[in-house]
Amino acid sequence: MKIFSVLICAIMLCSCVKNINFKLKVVPDILVVDASIENNQPPVVVLSKSFDYFSKITPEILDTSFVHNAVVFISNGTQTQQLKEYSISASGGFFLYYYSIDSANINSAFLGQVNTTYNLKVEVAGKEYTSFTTIPPLAKKIDSLWWKPTPFADDSTEADLFVRAKDPPGLGNYIRYYTKINNDLYFPGQQSVFDDQLIDGTTYDLKVQPGIDRNNPIAFDKNFFHHGDTVTLKLSNIDRTTYQFWLTMEFAYQSIGNPFASPNKVLGNISGGALGAFCGYASDFKTIIIPR
Known part of the structure; x- marks a missing residue:
């Protein structure tokens, strides 16, 4: 009897399936x-x-x-x-x-x-x-960089990088960060923009995640600095509009392929119906060599 009931339920569920086809509009290039x-x-x-x-x-x-x-x-x-x-x-x-x-x-x-x-x-x-x-003004600068061995690492060459910076008093200081390893390009972090709501007016220490090439992404659990690397940290002060553009852009990037992600609109600042953004950066740099 139980098997019969399961079969009836399966048949009813199958009969409720309906194919839905979306016909997307053809739109001109933007x-x-x-x-x-x-x-x-x-x-x-x-x-x-x-x-x-x-x-x-x-x-x-x-x-x-x-x-x-x-x-x-x-x-x-x-x-x-x-x-x-x-x-x-x-x-x-x-x-x-x-x-x-x-x-x-x-x-x-x-x-x-x-x-x-x-x-x-x-x-x-x-x-x-x-x-x-x-x-904006170059209000937030890098105070110092240092490294530590990565704890519990399978690879003994892995290293963690840390930064100390001071946030000036008053809310509204936004930053975007990048890292450059050896002679490579500067790449932004997977989450590269931050505001100062939790750190306003304080001196703080943070672990720095290596920047990523979004055209050739690397697995999160394999994204480390290594002994022998020369690492340059680029800390860019940005305005609120630039912060909102990259915040929504990176959220959209991380949501690709996730059917449970929240709806998102990338907030650009180009008038006339174009996509994208015009961004300004006040950048500070500091380099560290992680010894072999």
Whole structure:
């Protein structure tokens, strides 16, 4: 009797299954803006086109996604400069494209300065997109770095890195951090942005997780520093808008493939219907050598 009841329930459940097919709308490409300016560095603007949700990303598709011949201006309130498009060679015979200061017109060029607001204007195919960002004061700096052997590590070469920093009094100090190992690039942490709600006005010590290459991620339990590494920590002061952009972007990245994740909207700051953000960074650096 119990077996018969189970069979009846199974049949009823199967009969309730209904296939639901979603027909996604075909939408035009949207401009994607990845723009930044950092203290003592020139502005960098990367323009590309968005992809369909189910697009298969290949080097060929990425190569054709860059937006060329755009008119890009950046202003610090006193000077305005038009940026020039450049290309750099990438693997496989492809190129990466970006806009930065015009080396042939260096008189109108300027580098990023702390405590300064910048305006960005992009003109593409008859449309105009604008944004602004601030390089805040360099309020939070790295006091010191040190390392310790990783406890209970299977690999005796693993090491943990720690930072001491001081948060200035008053809420509203936001940071983003990156690490560089040896001659590699700077990579942001998996969770790279933080506010000061819990540490306002205090001197604090934190363990530093190595930054990750999101195009070639590494398992969390294998992401360590090692003896023999030369590690540079980059601590960037950012404004609230930049903080919100990276906070929501990283949450979206970590939620990919998780059916139980909360709905999320990435909060960009580009007007005119474009995606992305224009971000300012006031950065401080410190390097440590973890001995062999």
